[in-house]
Amino acid sequence: MKAYLEVPFEEKDEAKKLGAKWDPVNKKWYAPNTETLLFEKWKINTDPVILLGEDITYGGNNLFIDLVPNTCWFTNVRSCVHPKDWDRLRRYVYERVNYICECCNIDTQKSNIILEAHERWDYNEETQTQKLVRIVALCLNCHQSTHIGLAGLKGKGEEAKEHIKRVRNFTEQEYQKHKNEAFEIWNKRNKINWALDLSLITCNNIKLSKPIPNKDERLNISLSKITGV
8 A cells, every 4th residue: 555645736846856756546646665754744644624713604605806905915825834734724625615616606526627725804904904714615717706806917807707797697887896896995905014814724733834924024025026126
């Protein structure tokens, strides 16, 4: 029986150098000779993921444009959580909904559409805190439509718009009203330098790959990514 490993995509080259082999049938890496070093780094964590404190109703299950303030760009959950735990976390979210998109209800396994994890945030203007309160499973099309601004930059804006209209049964006028309201909220939130609260993650035994950046660090990261400096 093969001794399988939990190797994130970002670390596959390192694992290969240390002797890990790829099983093309099961699509997993394994340690051919049960090498100790491989197990120390990539032993499969079988501990169950439990997100105590998560509000699984937050934001409802309607598809909507959910724009992240530009002061928060490039510092999300995936960038802070260790890759191994990110894989555990997203699989947990997918499995609890049986791989069905929580907005359009498509069965992604039967339709062969990619399922992705989307973060739902609560923005407290009084404390200027962006707090993670829920993680939802969205098909690629719903996730793309949620980030309509990014979709536009990728040349997918029209496709994303039509998907929202179809899922929400919006007329063109209703869609434009919804989009305008979303951008009004976004512009308002852009004026605040938000602190990041990942207590939903850190209080539930999910390992971080790096410290949570403070407000000034987040702003500097966003500015440097945007300007290329």
